Amino acid sequence: PGTVYRCRFFHQRIMLVLDEKIETITGYPASYFLHDRFPSWESAIHPDDRETSQQQLQADLQQSGSYQLTYRIQNQQGDYQWVEDVGCGKFDSQGRLLWLDGLIFAIDCDRFPPPPQPETEPHQADISEEQAEKNCLLQAIPDAIFCFSSKGKFLEYFPAENDANA
Numbered sequence: 001p002g003t004v005y006r007c008r009f010f011h012q013r014i015m016l017v018l019d020e021k022i023e024t025i026t027g028y029p030a031s032y033f034l035h036d037r038f039p040s041w042e043s044a045i046h047p048d049d050r051e052t053s054q055q056q057l058q059a060d061l062q063q064s065g066s067y068q069l070t071y072r073i074q075n076q077q078g079d080y081q082w083v084e085d086v087g088c089g090k091f092d093s094q095g096r097l098l099w100l101d102g103l104i105f106a107i108d109c110d111r112f113p114p115p116p117q118p119e120t121e122p123h124q125a126d127i128s129e130e131q132a133e134k135n136c137l138l139q140a141i142p143d144a145i146f147c148f149s150s151k152g153k154f155l156e157y158f159p160a161e162n163d164a165n166a
Contacts, residue, residue, distance in 0.1 A: 002021065002103055002104060002105040002106070003018065003019040003020075003021040003022040003024075003025065003030075003103070003104050004017075004018075004019045004021075004101075004102070004103055005017060005018045005019065005022075005087075005100075005101070005102050005103075005104065006018075006099055006100065006101050006102075007041065007099060007100050007102075008099055008100075009057075009089075009097060009099070009100050012039075012040035012041070012042050012043075013040060013041040013042060013100065014040060014041070015030075015033045015034050015038070015041060016034070016099065017034075018030040018033055018034055022104070024106070025073065025075070025081055025083065025104065025106045026044070026073060026074075026075045026076060026081075027075045027076030027077060028075075028076055042054060044073050044074050045071050045072065045073055045074075046071065046072035046073070046074065046080050048072075049071035049072055050071075052071075053069045053070075053071040053085075056069055057069060061089050061097065065088055065089050065091065066086075066087065066088040066089070067085075067086065067087055067088070067089075067100075067102075068084070068085070068086045069084070069085040069086070070082065070083070070084055070085070070107070071083060071085065073104075081106055081107075082106070082107040083104050083105060083106055083107060084104070084105045084107055085102055085103070085104045085105075086102060086103050086105075087100050087101050087102025087103060088100070088101060088102075
């Protein structure tokens with residue numbers, strides 16, 4: 001399952017619009033996360049993943065205006081679900097971030113590696129983990145079209161025309 005969102009982002013993400021499909025991932029209705037009712041999206045992220053995903057989000061936005069994150073989110077039962085969070089920032093004419101538009105997909109793999117830690121140069125093991133992440137995402141949504149840059153960065157997602165979850 002996947003969900004679409006729009007959020008404000010200053011130091012944390014505050015959801016403004018969130019598809020009802022988030023309930024299939026978290027067990028909570030979208031209204032639970034909207035506006036200022038919920039402290040921030042980051043508070044639902046596994047404590048071990050918060051700092052890394054926050055740093056990666058900021059770095060990706062500064063570099064390209066788009067982002068691709070992998071982290072665990074806590075569901076209503078207290079368990080953690082791996083998710084892929086991809087999107088882009090909307091900026092004003094002075095380059096100030098107005099909001100983020102994104103997609104969050106549950107990753108239904110039995111075993112998924114933790115998000116890679118930032119390093120100056122990728123090692124062969126990191127490349128294998130990155131490829132494993134992409135393979136897992138592609139297996140979770142087999143009929144979709146994913147566009148990646150020549151460097152492997154996620155660019156776009158096109159759901160299948162008959163995909164009831166899109």
